[in-house]
Amino acid sequence: MEGRKLEIGYIKKGPWSGEEDEALLEHINNYGLRDWSSIRFKGLLDRTGKSCRLRWVNKLRPNLKTGCKFSAEEERVVIELQAEFGNKWAKIATYLQGRTDNDVKNFWSSRRKRLERKFRKPPPSKPHKNNKGKTPITTQIQFEEVPPCNPNKVEENLSYPTLYMGNMEVFEMVNLPDLIKPNYPHLESDHLGAVKVEATPLQTVPSVESSGYNFPLLPEPVMDFPLFPECHDFIPEPLDPCFSYEFDQQK
DNA sequence: AAGACGTTCAACCGCCATTAG
DNA sequence: CCTAATGGCGGTTGAACGTCT
Known part of the structure; x- marks a missing residue:
């Protein structure tokens, strides 16, 4: 050694x-x-x-997907399960073959940072790089936190009515058979130590409770980073002047 | 080309639950 | 029942690497 x-x-x-x-x-x-x-x-x-x-x-551990980025499907699963279970990374990881709790945690952490940076008020000394001479968009927007992914747009055949109560968003979760009962026989009884996954589908999950965020109702910015294509996290708020301002800038 | 900045990922830390004595 | 040891897990950190300006 x-x-x-x-x-x-x-x-x-x-x-x-x-x-x-x-x-x-x-x-x-x-x-x-x-x-x-x-x-x-x-x-x-x-x-x-x-x-x-x-x-x-x-x-x-064998069969790990090391050095392999999360696929769109894996991202979707993590987002769905995080909304359901909260930051139970080990539990979420059992739904993703070849992923560890650390993988999931790191994925979520960088996703969160990415979104936070996107909506955070930048320091006043640094002007917006693509907005020279103008008031930075983000300085006008008093975002406290990051909006959640809107699962409505993930898949056509899934329906996730999203309810808003004040500044609290409530997801109504719908059974996802492939998630609730993942078909990973090796988790049941292999020599690595049996892992039994059991999950009870929730009807309603307050995202504030599960994620620790105070998700506000936010305008939808134009995403300049890869999330997954079907996922539009943010719902535009037509009345928000900041949104329309930014929208104009993009045209 | 180089420095600044952002991202990823491996590993540690601290807390808590479980187990053995 | 009590206590110490151990394992499991979430949070955090820092180095390495990539991208941007």
């Missing part, structure tokens, strides 16, 4: 080496997916049991 002998009490951190991965895989081959902490006590690795488990789950 990098030329140094294992020391009692020493705990290595940081990126994993190939040797460490091999040692971890060997331990898993011999003892299975348990006793993570014993790896260190046996002197095989200078890593904590937690770290070993995490490495396995996120990188070494």
Whole structure:
């Protein structure tokens, strides 16, 4: 292990080496997916049991879609399930073959940041790059948070009536058989540890509760980043002067 | 070409639940 | 029942990489 002998009490951190991965895989081959902490006590690795488990789950586990971007369908699933379950990334990940909770978490986090940046009030010192000499659009818009994805437009054959109560948006969720009962037989009884997924379809999910956002009613900006094509997250508010202003700018 | 800025992703941290003694 | 150890999970961070200006 990098030329140094294992020391009692020493705990290595940081990126994993190939040797460490091999040692971890060997331990898993011999003892299975348990006793993570014993790896260190046996002197095989200078890593904590937690770290070993995490490495396995996120990188070494077979059939992982590492380095593969989320497909449009996967995005849709995450958005739907996040609305239903909240930030239960591990649970959501069980619906996505080859994805880990970390993957889902990272995906959601970057999506959120992207949307926040899109609607955040920029610092006054920096003029809008594509709007020279004019008042930046976003400085006029007092967005506090990011609007949600509107599932209405995801698929033609799905119907998600979206209700608004004050500034709280309420999704009425409709059964998605492929989501509620994912057909991943390997999750049932494989050697990686049985994972049973059970989900009860919700009739009504207040998005504020589930996501932590206070989604306002917002105009629909023109998206200049790839989400997924069918998904128009924002509903235009015709009365909002900021929306019409921006709309004019795009023409 | 280079610096600024944005994005992605691996890994750590802290909290909580469960389990074993 | 109590306590310590362990595992699981969500939140966060920081490095690496990509894109823009």
